[in-house]
Amino acid sequence: MTNVLILGANGQLARNTTQWFLQKTDARLTLYLRHASRLRNPDPERVRIVEGDVLDLETLEAAMKGQDVVYANLAGPMKQQAERIIEAMHAAGPRRLIFISSMGIYGEVPGERYRSVLDPYRDSAAAIEASDLDYTILRPGWFTSDDEVAYQLTQKGEPFKGHDVSLDSVSDLIVKLALTPGLESRRSLGVSRG
Numbered sequence: 001m002t003n004v005l006i007l008g009a010n011g012q013l014a015r016n017t018t019q020w021f022l023q024k025t026d027a028r029l030t031l032y033l034r035h036a037s038r039l040r041n042p043d044p045e046r047v048r049i050v051e052g053d054v055l056d057l058e059t060l061e062a063a064m065k066g067q068d069v070v071y072a073n074l075a076g077p078m079k080q081q082a083e084r085i086i087e088a089m090h091a092a093g094p095r096r097l098i099f100i101s102s103m104g105i106y107g108e109v110p111g112e113r114y115r116s117v118l119d120p121y122r123d124s125a126a127a128i129e130a131s132d133l134d135y136t137i138l139r140p141g142w143f144t145s146d147d148e149v150a151y152q153l154t155q156k157g158e159p160f161k162g163h164d165v166s167l168d169s170v171s172d173l174i175v176k177l178a179l180t181p182g183l184e185s186r187r188s189l190g191v192s193r194g
């Protein structure tokens, strides 16, 4: 049984992916978030809730003990967050990291210019790519609530295709990556409906 730590568990995509894990897999989840009272435990048999800030190394390291996969669904000062995650993973043991970023960080979206709002996304991706972790960075397009799983992947260095992608599509991909050892390891993937 796979143990998955979800960082930023109250985020929109993280909440969707939590449901996807619970419905499609037997994984055990640790939901890590600030202000834990906002989240109801959806399945106390399989889900543990930990209140913590990703920038708090001590709490983060403790939550990482015994985990197989770390799935980071964050926003804000993402370079510092990525550095803390890498440090805590080295100290606590897990090697597999799925990190949600954004389309556009490499200037890979045709017709769109690089925007400084993406700096934290670009810098956090660079920190992860420079690490020795078994990472997969996801660069999704704009999220939709469409009730469908339909997506294509583009590798780093390829132009991004399309513009948006359903939350369910990204959740489906995250679950596959979490449960399939070696899948798209040390890659940065564009994810879009195409």
Ligand SMILES: NC(=O)c1ccc[n+]([C@@H]2O[C@H](COP(=O)([O-])OP(=O)(O)OC[C@H]3O[C@@H](n4cnc5c(N)ncnc54)[C@H](OP(=O)(O)O)[C@@H]3O)[C@@H](O)[C@H]2O)c1
Pocket (backbone or CB within 6 Å): 007, 008, 009, 010, 011, 012, 013, 014, 032, 033, 034, 035, 052, 053, 054, 055, 073, 074, 075, 076, 077, 081, 100, 101, 102, 103, 139, 140, 141, 142, 143, 144
């Ligand atoms: N929306 C889109 O169309 C789209 C498209 C591509 C990429 N993305 C990116 O994909 C990522 C995930 O998206 P989302 O919609 O799930 O984002 P979201 O709803 O904004 O969730 C991000 C989560 O990160 C948490 N967080 C921030 N700093 C933290 C810290 N220091 N410690 C612990 N948790 C922290 C926030 O917690 P609090 O609730 O405590 O603030 C929030 O719940 C984001 O970076 C987003 O920008 C979004």
